[in-house]
Amino acid sequence: MDLTIQIPRPDDWHVHLRDGAMLDAVIGYTANRFRYAMIMPNLTTPVSTVRQAERYRERILRAASEQTPDFQPLMTLYCSSELDSSDLLFGYEAGIIKAVKYYPAGATTNSSYGGNNILDFIELFEVMAENNIPLLVHAESTDPQIDLFDREAAFLEGELHPLCEQLPKLQVTVEHISTRAGVDFVLNYPHVAASVTPHHLSRNRSDLLTPEFHPDLFCKPIINSESDRKAIVDIVTTGNPSFFLGTDSAPHPISEKYGEEAKAGIFNAAYGLEVVAEIFAEEEKLENFPAFVSKNGAAFYGYEPSSSQLLLTREQVELDLAAMLSTSDGQQVVLFGLEEASHWTVTAI
Numbered sequence: 001m002d003l004t005i006q007i008p009r010p011d012d013w014h015v016h017l018r019d020g021a022m023l024d025a026v027i028g029y030t031a032n033r034f035r036y037a038m039i040m041p042n043l044t045t046p047v048s049t050v051r052q053a054e055r056y057r058e059r060i061l062r063a064a065s066e067q068t069p070d071f072q073p074l075m076t077l078y079c080s081s082e083l084d085s086s087d088l089l090f091g092y093e094a095g096i097i098k099a100v101k102y103y104p105a106g107a108t109t110n111s112s113y114g115g116n117n118i119l120d121f122i123e124l125f126e127v128m129a130e131n132n133i134p135l136l137v138h139a140e141s142t143d144p145q146i147d148l149f150d151r152e153a154a155f156l157e158g159e160l161h162p163l164c165e166q167l168p169k170l171q172v173t174v175e176h177i178s179t180r181a182g183v184d185f186v187l188n189y190p191h192v193a194a195s196v197t198p199h200h201l202s203r204n205r206s207d208l209l210t211p212e213f214h215p216d217l218f219c220k221p222i223i224n225s226e227s228d229r230k231a232i233v234d235i236v237t238t239g240n241p242s243f244f245l246g247t248d249s250a251p252h253p254i255s256e257k258y259g260e261e262a263k264a265g266i267f268n269a270a271y272g273l274e275v276v277a278e279i280f281a282e283e284e285k286l287e288n289f290p291a292f293v294s295k296n297g298a299a300f301y302g303y304e305p306s307s308s309q310l311l312l313t314r315e316q317v318e319l320d321l322a323a324m325l326s327t328s329d330g331q332q333v334v335l336f337g338l339e340e341a342s343h344w345t346v347t348a349i
């Protein structure tokens with residue numbers, strides 16, 4: 001397979017950059033490759049005010065010493081009782097805040113400040129709908145009675161469906177869809193879109209769980225069945241405008257991935273683009289790759305695609321497949337997608 005494709009510089013519509021030494025270690029991967037990056041607000045202390053978001057944005061830009069000329073972090077606020085709608089409106093109108101992120105309490109890393117039911121925030125969402133502020137949703141039930149692999153479907157049915165019925169104009173992104181139920185949900189609502197990760201497109205739960213549990217493939221929502229993976233691949237490779245790349249790159253040091261309790265999150269900012277290119281190439285749909293990584297998300301959030309270009313060529317490159325990312329405080333992070341990356345070169349043109 002010898003293939004080449006030129007694309008507008010892509011955007012990452014869902015990324016965790018962390019803070020401190022981890023931010024310093026990971027920022028280059030995002031800032032050198034992507035134009036816009038939707039920055040998740042779940043720091044140890046959640047980003048709940050415009051002032052906190054501004055300061056975090058400054059730390060990100062300071063850490064990004066080398067960056068593409070048009071790299072821009074787009075800031076989000078964490079939906080919690082701390083979030084004040086007049087502060088949000090001020091931040092949105094000033095161009096500092098792009099969206100609000102809702103986490104069910106306890107669903108994933110640093111989500112303990114999140115909500116117990118999304119409908120509890122309906123008054124805030126009414127203000128957002130009136131002002132065209134997007135709501136980004138981690139769509140996963142935290143009900144322990146519900147099977148882990150059914151939790152996305154349960155949340156969509158039990159919480160997001162009633163919200164979208166009540167506020168049909170609210171712009172909603174179902175983040176990191178992991179199931180056919182997620183695909184079907186998005187197709188039902190004109191104002192709802194989905195971000196999709198490289199790992200949910202390329203791995204299934206057999207990869208996660210056999211021959212043993214692989215902590216470096218553990219994320220939330222959990223990677224689901226092969227038929228769910230296929231449903232997501234089938235829709236995104238058509239170029240359908242409601243689906244776009246959000247890497248959900250979420251670095252954790254190996255001491256926390258392989259410790260007592262594996263932290264949820266996969267670091268894929270480095271090679272996520274190659275992983276997605278490989279999927280589109282395998283499906284013989286490379287012509288729809290620019291829509292998924294560079295155009296659909298931009299259109300959904302009201303931007304033109306980048307005018308700068310990347311060239312991807314499918315050719316063998318030498319990579320150390322055991323390489324890890326090191327932080328200045330002595331931590332190491334597993335790099336997702338090294339195998340796929342060894343089949344592609346990516347250059348700015």
Ligand SMILES: [Zn+2]
Nearest residue numbers: 016040248250
């Ligand atoms: Zn995330």
